[in-house]
Amino acid sequence: MILEDVRARLQAEIPGCQVDLVVNGSPSAQNSLLIDRQHGLEAARLLRGLELDYCSNVTAVDWPERVQTDKIKSKQVVDGVEKEIEQTVKTTIPGYLEVVYHLFSMSKKEGPVVVRMRTGNRTDDVTLPSLTPVWRSAEFQEREAFDLYGIVFDGHPDLRRILMWEGFTDYPMRRDYVPPPDDDLEALGER
Amino acid sequence: MGPQHPSTHGVFRMDVRLDGERVMRLKPVFGYLHRNHEKIAETASYLAAIPYTDRLDYLCSMTNNWGYALAVEKLAGLTVPERAEYIRVIVGELTRLQNHAGMVGFLLQDMGASGTPLMYAFRERERVLDLFESLSGARMMCNYMRFGGVRVDCSAEWLSEAAKLVAGFGSFLDEFEKLLTGNEILMARTQGVGVLPRELAINAGVTGPGLRASGVNYDVRKVDRYGIYERFEFRVPLGEHGDVFDRYMMRVLEMRETLKILEQALRDIPAGPIMDPKARLRGLRPKVGEAYGRIESPKGELGFYLISDGTPNPYRYRVRPPSLINLTVLEDMCLGHNIADVVVILGSIDIVMGEVDR
């Protein structure tokens, strides 16, 4: 199943659906499709119709705000002479939470087709559509993403904490989680 | 039921609502062994995460290592030499043998045969663990696979010991089957109990012997053809009804197929290097990117998803645990059955809490 074909199908059949190809730099060459979250559920139903009937893995990733430094070369006129100058440009990429789905086809024995969805930011805009109505295997894994990262899945049949206890208020797998100082040894800096 | 209960395979809790003795609703509760494996791996280097993978599915440490090594090899673009691939297959299939034997033993203990089949199974398991100990230094937490090969080479004596074990295992299986498969109590308690329909199994992501018992021909060894599995002749047993008896028979039949693979591997193993010469273990810095690598572990499809950002530590390290996904359908399988059957159905799914909770 070639990713570009899947992308073309998605864009053709769901109007307004933004699908971007995210290229993977490593030798594994597993590129992925970034689908916008408004059309997430529709896209999932279409993918299931393409016989991608097995959702193997649902992963949540935390991307905090980061600063990307790019060096841009540009030609500028300095003292009447055209020179090539290198400028350092810093762009701040806002933080977001991301969920990655790995889809396989059991009937055609193909895969993986990797699909991603991103939230708006890490604080208040953290809802994503739940793909549990399409693939039941996402049920526990989306609950885990909610428990450990704080992503709220719309349409999940039973969204509550799965690994930590009810009443726990932190999202431990986020990059900025600080564990409680419950140990005299650690508070004294002794490991 | 649980988390401390003689039959719950570790610290696992089920909130069961009963009407008399029939199950109306069942919600699994876990997290009692959540050991933050993924968070620890984000601060540890790629190499330092290997001992932690041993402790995921603590009965099958070699296959856990293999899954992780496969994922990192995909991420970093490493190749594995031939002898190392053969050794991986041999220890991986030995792991499958002892895991399936243990599963059958635990299933029968849950049914009430208090300990005897388990004693037989553990007797064989001890022999396999002796082999692992002489090869890698530890009985259970082997920490044996590396990115691009294996850690130490096996000697010719070890291979002949393994061949002796494989030759003797067939008669143990015959003895086991004579005592168990035709047993009336086993058949009455397992046939028709905990049926998992085919469509639900695929949709819920059930993998491993549980999926094949429902009639779906999907074995990652045959689909992905990772390692050198395509050189070996073995069949994939399939079930018809998807009940507990089929899942039990899957394990027994897979043990026989595993013996075939082992005989072929032990016969054909070549001499040669055991590590990829380009592989760097310490300070491995894969390029920025991600990879998903999966193997057929004895419990199902074990996958590792790694995102690298160019530093020696993984940015995101995720384990796709087969036991957790296989538990999705526990409620569906148990509805309408008696409470005694719940324990049997849970035993037939074969979960290990180290993997469910990580």
Next chain:
Amino acid sequence: MDQDLKTELSKHGIFATSFEELYNWGRKNSVWPLTFGLACCAIEMIATTMARYDLARFGAEVFRPSPRQADLMIVSGTVTKKMAPQVVRLYNQMPEPKYVIAMGACAISGGPFRDGYNVLKGIDRFIPVDVHIPGCPPRPEALIHAFMALQEKISAQQLTGESRPRHLKQELPSEFPVPEFGEHGLEPAQNDEVFRNPLKVLQG
């Protein structure tokens, strides 16, 4: 009593002992553990009870599933914060005399998972432990050694005086408070009457 006299008498079929020895002999040879396996060490514990390293010959004949019938709790595996209240509750339900073996690095101090947010850094934060076994996982022989060490500890206890066991001292508690789930961790994080901070012990 003089040892030679004892041997001489036993040759005539007369067995001489003290109440203390008899009491302790009976207690130490019939320690029944609770089926309490948490994680990987549980598999080694099961292997210890199997045919190869038989634990039953030391008196641990049956593993009782109910805490009301057990004498020994072998905490085998990582104790997480989610599980800790259940462990303490089970310990409270065991009748005196009761003993605890902390098996494996995780039960002693958190083990390799010490950095985890959900891992309790050692079960001796909440309940008193009698024998610690290092290892990850400890070999079955190590568990048998720990069992024998526990038997020696029991046989060294006296019926009267300061070194009598806890269940004969009325003023010592046999039940310990169960921790509650807090918002960020357990409350309280440790039981200060039971837990001895190793750093403070080293500093004197």
